[in-house]
Amino acid sequence: MRQDSPSTLAPSASQPIEAFLNERILTGEWSTGFKLPSEESLRKQFGASRTVVREAIRRLQGRGLVKTVNGSGSFVAGGELQHVSNALNAYSVLAVDHHTFTDLLELRMAIEGDAAAKGAEDREGKAWRQLEAKLQSMSAARIIEEFAILDIDFHMELLRTSGNELFASLGAALRDRYVRFAIDSYRSSEHLRTETMTEHRVIVDAIKSGRSEVARDAARSHVSRSRGRWEELHHVIATPVEQATTRADASVTGKNDANDRRTHEPHGRRALRSNQRKGAS
Known part of the structure; x- marks a missing residue:
């Protein structure tokens, strides 16, 4: 044979x-x-x-x-x-459907939020200085691919500043997948680079000032926006549960808007409509 x-x-x-x-x-x-x-x-x-x-x-x-x-x-x-890192890397490579990748982004949202909060507790200022250096390198980058790599390096540094080895290991396992996503994203949007720099700046400033919860929220919000960009870029269709949740939210929002309009409607107009209904009956 x-x-x-x-x-x-x-x-x-x-x-x-x-x-x-x-x-x-x-x-x-x-x-x-x-x-x-x-x-x-x-x-x-x-x-x-x-x-x-x-x-x-x-x-x-x-x-x-x-x-x-x-x-x-x-x-x-x-x-x-x-x-553990190798296993997650294998999973991220073999699981190529879009919803699986958004699951990985949710994992990243959780650990980066905690990492930013822990970084803000660093009284020596080492965490924010390392992140500031990464931010300056991003600012100097001129090529999309270079900027994308430096963007993900910023996030890897954020995970390292937490002092949690598992956070850093998980980030390293997903790094290559996120670099590819970042390159695709920056190629698709002229304004994304500026948005990313602004969002990173908010994270660094919160860590520098020692505001743990602000840093956590800023990091989570940044990754959440990344997830939105990913879904928009790849036209990800929401699951039935997500669609039902969206419809429910829209229904509640619509009712609230209607209530707001009635609340702010002039009294005379409300009275006129009330009299018209009575006449019709």
């Missing part, structure tokens, strides 16, 4: 196997120490060559999800922090 060499494999040849193994590890179906199916079993299941199976396992090893013991097989790796 002909064996393909790694150099002749199509980039996606091992992806179905990788996705299959990846899903079971990330969902916890296979916990730490679980022995993966044998190469022969995977080969038969997917109708693939041994080389393709081994490539899928190698890719998971590279992300820290799997470890292989010679003569014993491959096992789900332990829960070291780097493995």
